[in-house]
Amino acid sequence: xKKLCLLGLFVTLASQSVLADNPPAPIENKDAxxxxxxxxxxxxxxxxxxxxxxxxxEMPREMIRKEIAAGxxxxxxxxxxxxxxxxxxxxxxxxxxxIPMFFAxxxxxxxxxxxxxxxxxxxxxxxxxxxxxxxxxAKEAAADSIDxxxxxxxxxxxxxxxxxxxxxxxxxxxxxxxxxGVMVKAFQGSGANAADSIMASVKHFALYGAVEGGRxxxxxxxxxVKMYQDYLPPYRAAIDAGAGGVMVALNSINGIPATANTxxxxxxxxxxxxxxxxxxxxxxxxxxxxKHGVARDGREAAKLAIKAGIDMSMNDSLYGKELPGLxxxxxxxxxxxxxxxxxxxxxxxxxxxxxxxxxxxxxxEDDPADVYADSRMHRADARDVARRSLVLLENRNQxxxxxxxxxxxxxxxxxxxxxxxMGSWAAAGRPALSVTVYDGMARALGGESKLIYARGANITxxxxxxxxxxxxxxxxxxxxxxxxxxxxLIDEAxxxxxxxxxxxxxxxxxxxxxxxxxxxxxxxxxxxxxxLIKALKTTGxxxxxxxxxGRPLSLLEEKQQADAILExxxxxxxxxxxxxxxxxxxxxxxGKLPITFPRSVGQIxxxxxxxxxxxxxxxxxxxxxxxxxxxDTTGPLYPFGYGLSYTTFSLSDMALSSTTLNKTGKLDASIxxxxxxxxxxxxVVQLYIQDVTGSIIRPVKELKNFRKxxxxxxxxxxxxxxxxxxDLKFFNAQLKYAAEPGKFNVQIGLDSQDVKQQSxxxx
Ligand code: BGC
Numbered sequence: 001x002k003k004l005c006l007l008g009l010f011v012t013l014a015s016q017s018v019l020a021d022n023p024p025a026p027i028e029n030k031d032a033x034x035x036x037x038x039x040x041x042x043x044x045x046x047x048x049x050x051x052x053x054x055x056x057x058e059m060p061r062e063m064i065r066k067e068i069a070a071g072x073x074x075x076x077x078x079x080x081x082x083x084x085x086x087x088x089x090x091x092x093x094x095x096x097x098x099i100p101m102f103f104a105x106x107x108x109x110x111x112x113x114x115x116x117x118x119x120x121x122x123x124x125x126x127x128x129x130x131x132x133x134x135x136x137x138a139k140e141a142a143a144d145s146i147d148x149x150x151x152x153x154x155x156x157x158x159x160x161x162x163x164x165x166x167x168x169x170x171x172x173x174x175x176x177x178x179x180x181g182v183m184v185k186a187f188q189g190s191g192a193n194a195a196d197s198i199m200a201s202v203k204h205f206a207l208y209g210a211v212e213g214g215r216x217x218x219x220x221x222x223x224x225v226k227m228y229q230d231y232l233p234p235y236r237a238a239i240d241a242g243a244g245g246v247m248v249a250l251n252s253i254n255g256i257p258a259t260a261n262t263x264x265x266x267x268x269x270x271x272x273x274x275x276x277x278x279x280x281x282x283x284x285x286x287x288x289x290x291k292h293g294v295a296r297d298g299r300e301a302a303k304l305a306i307k308a309g310i311d312m313s314m315n316d317s318l319y320g321k322e323l324p325g326l327x328x329x330x331x332x333x334x335x336x337x338x339x340x341x342x343x344x345x346x347x348x349x350x351x352x353x354x355x356x357x358x359x360x361x362x363x364x365e366d367d368p369a370d371v372y373a374d375s376r377m378h379r380a381d382a383r384d385v386a387r388r389s390l391v392l393l394e395n396r397n398q399x400x401x402x403x404x405x406x407x408x409x410x411x412x413x414x415x416x417x418x419x420x421x422m423g424s425w426a427a428a429g430r431p432a433l434s435v436t437v438y439d440g441m442a443r444a445l446g447g448e449s450k451l452i453y454a455r456g457a458n459i460t461x462x463x464x465x466x467x468x469x470x471x472x473x474x475x476x477x478x479x480x481x482x483x484x485x486x487x488x489l490i491d492e493a494x495x496x497x498x499x500x501x502x503x504x505x506x507x508x509x510x511x512x513x514x515x516x517x518x519x520x521x522x523x524x525x526x527x528x529x530x531x532l533i534k535a536l537k538t539t540g541x542x543x544x545x546x547x548x549x550g551r552p553l554s555l556l557e558e559k560q561q562a563d564a565i566l567e568x569x570x571x572x573x574x575x576x577x578x579x580x581x582x583x584x585x586x587x588x589x590x591g592k593l594p595i596t597f598p599r600s601v602g603q604i605x606x607x608x609x610x611x612x613x614x615x616x617x618x619x620x621x622x623x624x625x626x627x628x629x630x631x632d633t634t635g636p637l638y639p640f641g642y643g644l645s646y647t648t649f650s651l652s653d654m655a656l657s658s659t660t661l662n663k664t665g666k667l668d669a670s671i672x673x674x675x676x677x678x679x680x681x682x683x684v685v686q687l688y689i690q691d692v693t694g695s696i697i698r699p700v701k702e703l704k705n706f707r708k709x710x711x712x713x714x715x716x717x718x719x720x721x722x723x724x725x726x727d728l729k730f731f732n733a734q735l736k737y738a739a740e741p742g743k744f745n746v747q748i749g750l751d752s753q754d755v756k757q758q759s760x761x762x763x
Contacts, residue, residue, distance in 0.1 A: 027354060034345045038338065040097060042071075043324060046341045049074035049099065050319045052280055052312040055084075065091040068101060072320065074312060074344050077104035077150075080428050081371055082361050085145040089357050100357035102348055107149035107187075107198065107427050108167060109133065111140035112371065113378040113573050114422045114429035117514075117550055118153060120389040120569035122169035122594035123643070125684045126708055127182050129385045134186025136378045137427075138198045144371065144428070145361040147351045148199040150247050150280075152183035154234035155204055158607040160595065161214030163518030166550025166570070167425055168209060170594030171607045172640065173230050174703045177237035184241035192244050193352030195359050201245025202238035204282060206264060207231045208249040214604070216517045219252045225696065228731040230609075236273060244350050245278040248310060250285055257292045259285040260304035270309060278347035280312040281305065287316040298322055303331055311340040372430060379574050386578030391567040391591035392644040393555075399542045399563040401585025401646060402502060404445055409500035410438055411456035411493040411536070412507045413529065414548045419478055423550060423570025424515035433573055437506045437546055440576025444584050452500055455482055456493030456536075459510045461528035469512040479510045486528060490535045497539040504583065505536060506546045511570055514550020523554040523601045530557070537561045546579060552597040555637060567591070588646045590682035590708070592751065597638035603629065608640040608752045609699040635753075641686050641703070642751040647677030647713060651685075654748050654756040662763045663739075667723040671748045671756060675711035682710045683750055687721045689728065690745040692759075696733050701747060721748070728762055 025036040038046070048071045053059065055078040059067075067073050068091040079085055085103045092101045109115045115133040116123075124130065134152075141149065154176055157165040169176040180202065189197035210231060211218035222231065239246070246269065249258040258264055259281050269275045286305040287298065295301035302322035305313065313319045326332045352359045368376060392400070402408065414420055418434035435443075442448045458481050460466055470477040482489060497503045507529045512518060524530065525547075536543055544564040547553065548571075558565065566589070568579050581587040596606040617628040619635070628634045652672035661667045673685055687705040691698040704727045707719055723746065728739035741762045749755030 030346065030349050033354070034342055034349060037097065037099070037345060038341060041341070043327070043337070045071040045097060046337055047320055047323050048072040049341050049344045050312050052077065052104070052314045054283070054315045055079040064088065068092050069094045071095045071097065071099070073101065075102040075104055079103060080105055080144055080146065082145040082367050083364070086358070086361050086364065089361055093357060099345070100348055100353040102147040102351055102353060103145055104148045104150060105141060105146045105427065106151065106425055107137050107141045107146060108151045108153065108425040109137070109423065110382070110429060110572060111137045111144065111146070111427050112376060112429065113140060113382045114426050114434070115382055116386050116389040116571045116575070117166045117423035117569050118169050119166050119550060119594065120571060121385070122175060122179055123391050123567070123569065123591040124385065124388040125175070125592050125594070125706060126388050127178065129388045130179055131182050131186045132381055133385050134183045135189060136381055138187045138189060139196045140376065140378070141198050141427075142196050142360045143376070146198055147353065147360055148201060148245060148347070149187060150201055150203055151187070152180055152200065152238060153203050154180040154238055155207070155209030156231050156234065157209035157595070158605045159214035160523055160551040160598070161519050161521065161601065161604065162209065162211060163216060163513070163515050163520070163551070164209070165595070166423060166514035171596060172594065172609065172703050173233050175594055176234040180234045180238040181241035184238045184243045188242060188244070192350050193355075195352070199244040199347065199351050200238065201247050201278065201280060202235055202243045203247035204249035205235055205246045205269065206249055206258060207253055208251050211251050215519045217250050221254055224735055225731055225733065228735055239273055239275050243277065244347055245280060246275065247280050247282055248285065250282045250288065252292060257285075257289055257294060259310055260289050260294055260308050262308045265309035276343070276346070278311050278343050279309055281310045281314045283314050284316050286310065286313045286318050299326065302326065306332055306336045306340060309339070311343045372433060377433070377573070382572050383574035383577045383581070386571040386575050387581045387587040389569065389571065389591050390578065390582050390589050391593055392582070392589040393565040393567050393638055394559060394562060395564045395644055395646070397563060399502070399544060400566070400583060402544070402583050404584055406501040407450050407452070407499065408441070409452045409454065409493070409496040409503045409541070410441060410506070411454045411496060411503065412505040412532065412546075413455060413457055413459045414508055415453065415455075415506040417506075417510070417548070420511045420548060420570060421575045422511065422572060424511050429573060435574055435576035437576050437579050440578070440580035441504070441583065443577065444580040444586070452496040454489075454493040454496040456489055456505065457486065457528045457532040458482055458489070459528070460526040461486055462526070465526070469510055478512055486531065490532055493532060494535050494539060497536050497541050500541060502542045502544065503536050503539070504544045504546055505533060506548060507533065508547045508549040508553065511550065521601065523552065523598065525553060525555075525558065533558060533561055544583070546583070552595050554598055554600050556599050559637065585646060588679055588681040589643070590645060590684070592641050592643040592684045593638055594640070596636045596640045599632055599637045603632070603636070606636045609702050611697045612700055639751050639753040641684070641749070642753075645677075645681045645683060647675055647679040647681035649681070649683050649711070649750060650674050650676050651748065651750065651756055654746065654758050656746060656758045656760055658760065660761045660763055661723065661725070663725050665724070667760060669721045669723055669746050669748060669758070670718055672716055672718050673709060673711065674716040675713055678713050680710070680712045682708055684708050685719050686749055686752065688747040688749070688752065688755065689723070690747070691728060691730065691740070692743040692745060694730070694740050694742070698730065701745075701752065703752070725762065
């Protein structure tokens, strides 16, 4: 109540204090309200609004509050409870103009309840489930006083060496764009100004996933057609869905860092796409313009960034330090600063903060006694979304599902790994709340008596890698290392395996291996764990691999060794239960890969929708002078869109309603899907189109639609897809988006390789 009065007072004051020179502006009129407010702001207050600082040891809280009260900070990130943020908003309310603060956080795949990592969410191909995960994340974050998230991350990633592959939704433009829109709508709910919503700021604008060699923060050099066609659409989809913010990428694009890139930020984002929201730099990115070698000092860096249209500077002090001098010297215009300030204030307005600065902070008496109280968690949803995201890669002799009567040896360094369960960027998630694979299996079995556990191996036997993974966490290392000799661990696991009917090995990466800056030169399971798998294989017991990893792995050997492989990614707080649901058949897996799995790291890139070439490799007709690696089989290990089920599905031949399509017409592509197995199950029917001849070379195929379909055992269903001219459009050499008449192949399959095909002509 007190806060509401304060707010009323603020709104009145905000209007009254302009009475002398400006007529009062009603808060309902956004533009007038903001213009009025800006007329009252000093230069220092304006520049203060452009400063986004990280709550952390660099700046004590007391100092932060002082700075806020002096009007020197626009927003903070990394403080995640109402009682942490309330004093900061109180400080803002003590500032001269009482401009509210906003509180940001990386809410990427859940807030307190952690959902599967984004790459796993994409594996569900289930837009309702993905929406649910985002909506719950927003509700939990908003209830903890967060106003804005730095998400969704929609960088197309086609190089799995890149550690941040885990944080995105895979390699495909269409799928990632669909998810981008869904996530924005989920975060923002009925509007970014709703008390249970948070504003989305899509990242990392742009092309961050295409860093050369998969090495983080590296350069990107890309043709305009490829940008427009493959890499930019997901950001555009997020913006079209109403994302209020954009986070600018750390990489350069064709020689100009994104943070200084006026083409990117002004011509493309604002002019061409009509974006009117908030543009924030990534962490320290303005300062890094010096290191990129485009600014000789901080002054020039600040000038380049403000000129490019970077509204807020994240965690560097350059705007505060340099903008006044640049303005005085006439090197930047007042309008450069004003444009940025207007966008910050507009974002705050859109978050509902001018009407109610305490919208998400609420009253102290309502603060939760325990922010992790079970009543605040969303475990059932997390479990359901997690099991939808698991991908069954192999299942020979119906090794899975396991019988609950079986004696099971559970081994591997990831079987009891609560922190890894959460994956990277796990927001406010707590490892102690994670259900591990061991917990989940033990619960499903009604106790631990039939489960024999042995660690079997460490994550890595390489001390350098271990040190890297723990470099931030020396006090409580994230990757725990069992000091016993590797052979002792293996012998223990082999003994457990011999006593059991079946072996489940939880192996793969620790979460830090698929994280920001964690690029890899190899994609295999670390050697220590491969030794374990080899030893387990010698026991002759059926071997199930439960993989945990944040990127495609090269699994050539494991594909042969294992009887079953379940790709579980990092599946979140309820991951262990979800995995047990699938292992024991209480849930029939339905996930499909959103990214190609290569046979080896040398094959990269292996994305399915590559351009046609003059001398393609023809399967079954090996020979010289076609495009291939002669020393390995050509093609991926597991293709995009692939994933098995405990039932089997078949597709009839496809029917097209016509062999021609005119520009205003519509074609119907239909196919009968049949569940030919003995269990009910869900699969994803995928529609691909190939533009056979174009004015520029077109991809061999492109995903254009899909449907996740549930069928009872023995059930059949006809699936229809509409095809219109819109599905055939692409950016030509002049970057004009249009379809060209000619022949098109339509393919429908349950993955991107095994498809039925028909053709038509666009007239
Ligand atoms: C990352 C961003 C993140 C930011 C704030 C940066 O290092 O690149 O994705 O949003 O930190 O935590």
